[in-house]
Amino acid sequence: MTRAPPATRRQGRRSGEEPLTEHLVDPRAPRDLKAFVAGLPKAELHVHHVGSASPRIVSELAARHPDSKVPTDPAALVDYFSFTDFAHFIEVYLSVVDLIRTPEDVRLLTYEVARDLARQQVRYAELTITPFSSTRRGIDERAFMDAIEDARKSAEADFGTVLRWCFDIPGEAGLEAAEETTRLATDDRLRPEGLVSFGLGGPEVGVPRPQFKPYFDRAIAAGLHSVPHAGETTGPETVWDALTHLRAERIGHGTSSAQDPKLLAHLAEHRIPLEVCPTSNIATRAVRTLDEHPIKEFAEAGVVVTINSDDPPMFGTDLDNEYAVAARLLDLDERGLAELAKNAVEASFLDAAGKARINEEIDTYTAGWLDR
Numbered sequence: 001m002t003r004a005p006p007a008t009r010r011q012g013r014r015s016g017e018e019p020l021t022e023h024l025v026d027p028r029a030p031r032d033l034k035a036f037v038a039g040l041p042k043a044e045l046h047v048h049h050v051g052s053a054s055p056r057i058v059s060e061l062a063a064r065h066p067d068s069k070v071p072t073d074p075a076a077l078v079d080y081f082s083f084t085d086f087a088h089f090i091e092v093y094l095s096v097v098d099l100i101r102t103p104e105d106v107r108l109l110t111y112e113v114a115r116d117l118a119r120q121q122v123r124y125a126e127l128t129i130t131p132f133s134s135t136r137r138g139i140d141e142r143a144f145m146d147a148i149e150d151a152r153k154s155a156e157a158d159f160g161t162v163l164r165w166c167f168d169i170p171g172e173a174g175l176e177a178a179e180e181t182t183r184l185a186t187d188d189r190l191r192p193e194g195l196v197s198f199g200l201g202g203p204e205v206g207v208p209r210p211q212f213k214p215y216f217d218r219a220i221a222a223g224l225h226s227v228p229h230a231g232e233t234t235g236p237e238t239v240w241d242a243l244t245h246l247r248a249e250r251i252g253h254g255t256s257s258a259q260d261p262k263l264l265a266h267l268a269e270h271r272i273p274l275e276v277c278p279t280s281n282i283a284t285r286a287v288r289t290l291d292e293h294p295i296k297e298f299a300e301a302g303v304v305v306t307i308n309s310d311d312p313p314m315f316g317t318d319l320d321n322e323y324a325v326a327a328r329l330l331d332l333d334e335r336g337l338a339e340l341a342k343n344a345v346e347a348s349f350l351d352a353a354g355k356a357r358i359n360e361e362i363d364t365y366t367a368g369w370l371d372r
């Protein structure tokens with residue numbers, strides 16, 4: 001018998017409601033959960049713009065820029081995208097950032113990322129973009145914003161996938177990057193229509209969160225939601241800092257939260273979702289093996305778990321695979337997977353009508369699958 005642990009049930013229950021009955025696997029023949037996931041409407045909340053460049057796009061851009069050390073052969077990229085530690089991941093990540101040199105590169109990348117998301121039935125995604133990394137490399141800021149907005153509108157029209165932006169500060173680049181990112185995110189003459197949230201990425205070691213409080217205060221005052229990375233490569237104190245100093249509404253990764261029962265209880269009580277990216281944590285060596293990943297502790301503590309792919313081509317994964325990983329680690333059936341998908345919809349910054357639309361699609365799809 002397979003049960004969906006409490007936290008993977010839809011978290012939208014008002015307090016005092018009867019708890020949902022346990023999801024029991026139908027005694028009929030085991031179903032192909034991967035096929036179910038492939039057709040399941042989904043939302044993705046933690047996925048990076050440059051980190052989502054497909055091998056085809058990366059190799060095409062590398063061929064345009066022979067001075068780059070990034071391989072032009074997609075097969076050679078697989079080895080290039082294997083990391084010895086988190087610092088090595090960032091080094092490789094920045095070598096791909098260096099390939100994005102023109103507004104057309106930005107537009108092509110963004111539109112193709114949306115195509116890949118749509119292929120996985122992603123109806124809505126909040127794509128994390130680091131504008132500082134592109135403007136400091138010479139891309140005009142107005143042209144950058146126009147490129148991502150043009151791709152966003154084209155993708156919605158062509159694929160039906162709704163994209164929104166999270167602008168993040170590359171923390172290791174310091175307060176200069178914080179100031180520039182905040183300016184780009186809050187200047188009404190520049191901020192793109194699709195911008196909904198404000199984040200903090202890059203290495204956490206040696207990059208204390210409290211220093212970024214003034215910048216998050218300005219972003220929140222401008223109506224943006226706070227979604228910093230924390231607890232990915234450092235301890236639970238970084239997650240506490242993100243909550244108390246940066247007023248985080250969601251936490252990117254939050255992996256080390258499992259080391260602090262009080263933090264788990266706080267996240268569960270206040271329904272602060274974790275943007276869990278299982279394979280990312282293995283690829284960057286933040287977690288040793290999937291079986292050691294704390295996602296089950298999160299679920300059993302009642303924390304809102306959302307499933308995400310982070311930098312899928314770099315980690316040799318995609319969102320569908322991350323759902324399959326979650327199904328194995330959380331011992332889920334189709335209903336449990338549908339509830340995970342709804343967790344992401346509920347934790348998103350999409351408007352109520354949009355959430356209702358995707359949730360209804362998830363329910364209709366799941367009912368149809370189970371009744372087939």
Ligand SMILES: O=C(O)c1cccc(C(=O)CC[C@H]2O[C@@H](n3cnc4c(=O)[nH]cnc43)[C@H](O)[C@@H]2O)c1
Pocket residue numbers: 048051090093094097128129130132133134136168169170171172173201202203229232280310311
């Ligand atoms: O752009 C620069 O000039 C620059 C200078 C110093 C440091 C940096 C960065 O650290 C950029 C990091 C970059 O990585 C993105 N990212 C993607 N996946 C993850 C992740 O799992 N954890 C943390 N950061 C991640 C992040 O959005 C930054 O843009 C840049």
Ligand SMILES: [Zn+2]
Pocket residue numbers: 046048201229252310
């Ligand atoms: Zn990330």
